[in-house]
Amino acid sequence: MDLKQLRALVTVAEVGSVTRAAEILHLVQPAVTRQIRTLEQEVGVPLFERTRHGMRPTEAGAHMVYRARRALHELERARAEIQPTPVAVSGPVTVGLLESVSDMLAEPLVSAVATEHPGIELRLVTAYSGHLRQWLDDEDLDLTLLYNLDNSQTLHTHSLVRxxxxxxxxxxxxxxxxxxxxxxxxxxxxxxxxxxxxxxxxxxxxxxxxxxxxxxxxxxxxxxxxxxxxxxxxxxxxxxxxxxxxxxxxxxxxxxxxxxxxxxxxSVVLATPRGVRLPLAAQVVARSLIDQVHLAVTDGRWRSVQPSRYLG
Structure with a gap:
């Protein structure tokens, strides 16, 4: 099992087509097909169903895609962190936003990060607080907004607003x-x-x-x-x-x-895993998210929160 196979697996699952995956990966179609077949032989089960609508992961394939995506994500992060004397902060960062505030914060956050740190690959996930908390515990998120979290043994929280x-x-x-x-x-x-x-x-x-x-x-x-x-x-x-x-x-x-x-x-808080060294790129995004919350309060876009309620 190698990185080429994992990238082929994830890309085919995302686009549902070997032909399209080959274009994205800048490979010929037989090479992508060979990587998928070799991986299936190695794990001993089919990873895709070939249907008239395209390539669809089997149950085992979906589990493998989930694990492969996380492995590739961690490798991307490690590469960004160990580059000697980097001239800019870079790497992937996955952020959770509460559904109620995503329209207000998503675009300003993306704009700020893109302007100040274009090497950061920002990934935004929106959901209710309970789902975001679970995904942070599962390490699918680097940081997230949550609410009504008074204390936690697994998370570090920074109070923002009431x-x-x-x-x-x-x-x-x-x-x-x-x-x-x-x-x-x-x-x-x-x-x-x-x-x-x-x-x-x-x-x-x-x-x-x-x-x-x-x-x-x-x-x-x-x-x-x-x-x-x-x-x-x-x-x-x-x-x-x-x-x-x-x-x-x-x-x-x-x-x-x-x-x-x-x-x-x-109460709305910014939460990160406790006891885990937060990558530099995630630290930068966390500070930017705090800034965007502050701006939304002080310029009146977060109208149900008074500036004096800002706790950051």
Whole structure:
């Protein structure tokens, strides 16, 4: 098993075609086919199914692709780290962004890194906090934004902001950002919420329990975009971080107001693995991400967080 075989395996899996993979790898098609067949002979199982729609990994192949991609990623990082007296920081860095803030932070982060450190290969992953935490624990991410993480034996965290949760309703409800709405009033409506166990849902359920309020959950979904679409369609109200509803409320697609009685807040942190030396490229990206959060707060783009709440 060698690097050429692993690169061929991953590339064919990504594009679904030996011909296209050969073009990307600057090889002839028979060479890529030979590398795949040699690898299959070595591991003793088929790695691809040849279908009319192209090359599709078998179950064993998908597992092999996952491991091969991680191995290649680590080798790329090692090569970047051991280059003697590098003139610039370089290497791959995989960053997790909360779905609620990805629209606000992704492009500024990419622009800043590309301008200051063009040798860094930035990879962005967006998801809910629970998924990002799992991927960081599995070492699929170098760093990530998380929320409501008070302490952890496996992660180092840097506090960034505290943000209030907002009630989000169809525009006909005419909720206003400068007119907070009591949590008990929101609880009278059918709600579209994340599934139980999700960090945001846990925060909402905890507040309801402390207030002695029972919630009527009409729909559960793991997508913030779907939450907002269902609210627009009249299936109920939802509760989101203010940043997740601000643009839709400003454009009239939804109406939204901060929760009160009680005010519910989430804390956003930057998390990295504890006890692991963070590569220089990842350190640079971490600092840039902190800067972008600070800028988003101070210039008013993160409207649900006051500048005085910035904790970085």
């Amino acid at each position: 943000e209030g949760l907002w009630a989000v309703a169809p525009p006909t409800e005419k909720l206003l950002g400068d007119n907070p709405i009591p949590f008990a009033e929101v609880a009278k409506r059918r709600l579209v919420l994340p599934a139980a166990g999700h960090a945001l849902r846990t925060l909402i359920d905890r507040a309801a329990g402390q207030a002695g309020i029972e919630l009527e959950v009409a729909v559960q979904t793991n997508s913030m975009r779907v939450q907002k679409e269902l609210v627009r369609a009249g299936h109920g109200w939802t509760i989101l971080p203010g940043v997740g509803a601000a643009d839709d409320a400003a454009s009239g697609l939804l109406s939204a107001a901060p929760l009160c009685e009680p005010e519910i807040r989430r």
